[in-house]
Amino acid sequence: MVHPTTMKEIARQLGVTVSTVSRALQNHPSIGLRTRERVHELAKRLDYVPNPTAINLKRRRTHNIGVVLPFLTEQFFSTAISAIEDVAISKGYSVVVMQSRNDYERERLVVGNLVKHGVDGIIVSLASETQNNSHFLEVNKHGIPIVFFDRVARNLPNSCVYVDVTAGAIEAVEYLISLGLSRIALLNGPGTLQATDERLKGYVTVMNRHGIPINRAYVRSVNLSKEDTARKMSELLDLPEPPQAVLAFNDYVALDAMQVCRQRGLAINQDIYFGSFSNLPFCSYLEHPPIASIEQFPHDMGTKAIQLLIAAIEDPQHFTREEVVIPHKLIVRQ
């Protein structure tokens, strides 16, 4: 089928106008029953499918929404997208995904692609290397709504959805301390992420609260790669007084760090304890998982993000910026 059936073709074969066909197809009340039936019948026989592009052109809407996030392969993000896709479908939208790979330049590129591509709105979880928001300002200038989730840019005039990471960090560290541990390290994320600051803040809060002096050698940043995590964890273990526990930026960092510990003969949840963020499902398959993890409910975050976005798309006049804080939860294992 080189040329798909169009309304014009149906109109020709039926000897009526295109507008008649158009109205018949939409079951417009002003069309004669007889005509309507003939049109529908022929349309079915010719496998007529309305050309979405033409409709979009008229409606000035594509019903496409773009999602930009670091990695599709991280279950945290794929869970969020899964939720987003679910809501999107139920509301008649499609989801276009693009990964930034935590690379600032690539994030710029794909965000640009999305506007060139004509999405009605964009959901973003920032690349860890992004330190400049000009590409989002650009999108705003075009009147395309954005909603940030998890890795948000709170200084932009767009809505965002996130969890209170500081509170989460506080709970996690409190829990580690309640186990009688005091030499607690922080394997934090890159300084470009707000979430990194927030974890640090929670960590410091609890340490101060308990009068535990902060050992600066215990606080390290990783770029979220396996290699960097392994290096930083090794450095921690090489300290004259290695930590008894580590609060990791997320489960991936925790897992990579735990692997280093095991290679050095340390028993997890015995010689050394881990706290982390995300509570990824596959941790439930581990015999020695991080003992505490902050569940961040990516499914809820994704759901809320797309609800906000669709609201912004469908009623741009009345929509105002929102900051939604999704409740987190400390999960204790074993």
Next chain:
Amino acid sequence: MVHPTTMKEIARQLGVTVSTVSRALQNHPSIGLRTRERVHELAKRLDYVPNPTAINLKRRRTHNIGVVLPFLTEQFFSTAISAIEDVAISKGYSVVVMQSRNDYERERLVVGNLVKHGVDGIIVSLASETQNNSHFLEVNKHGIPIVFFDRVARNLPNSCVYVDVTAGAIEAVEYLISLGLSRIALLNGPGTLQATDERLKGYVTVMNRHGIPINRAYVRSVNLSKEDTARKMSELLDLPEPPQAVLAFNDYVALDAMQVCRQRGLAINQDIYFGSFSNLPFCSYLEHPPIASIEQFPHDMGTKAIQLLIAAIEDPQHFTREEVVIPHKLIVRQ
């Protein structure tokens, strides 16, 4: 910006025609240097972005490709999508994702959405419950190319990309036997999937080859849910002569089954061994992973699938059906 800048607006402000603007923007040689510069300058000043919908309407192409697969949250699939997205971007396409959740009706629905939405082509990994291909025939009728990957429908006239699962099963079972194990069970997938038959065929081949009689109680199907897997694994363990090893449909099935074993006090890779398919990255974090897993290279499958699809989109005349078999690899752990 309620009304984005259009060529018409630029033309008006410059006192030229839309056609001039159009040509100037494309750097058409027949446009005076002076005019071209003025157009470009004003376009930039007004933040002109060409309306992709209008261009699509003219070009009769959307540069959107749809991907339908069971679950975005399974790393096997997210890895494939990740590869697909990568190639897509580099070729100027965008990826629209939809998950079938292994549900036949939902698969029908989203495939229909994709054609209504106007994608140029579709990549599919079948839902496990799909037993009828009429929705794909429908797509074919509209001249939209499809490429299947991993969970393929080889009886359809579309290209497909997969690994030789039978060969993989043969290698895995051979390996288990080489460990001195002979009571080997098969925790297979749903009967609707070709991949299920293929695993069975490999299993039977090796058992016959070694003269090991096939215990029909050892061969079970699961619907890929955690609960069903747990139930079937329990049944295996309840047999008067429980298996010494299990070949699982994939790593998820293996993990769920292994959990049941552990709960019963069995030591993995000691009291009972597991072979599986996928070799998911997070298995490397397990202290007792499946001892053998068939790596299926989802990244390669995705890459090949989209290459075939783009070829079919861009040269529909010369394109012919292809079946691509991606090499697999037996990964032995520990």
Next chain:
DNA sequence: CTGTTAGCGCATTCAA
């Protein structure tokens, strides 16, 4: 109840 007309934003053929 149906046809006519116009237009969405852009590319392109044909004139000038």
Next chain:
DNA sequence: TTGAATGCGCTAACAG
């Protein structure tokens, strides 16, 4: 070198 005219496929206001 530029403009005028046409059409991609569809919707909708207006007219009859």
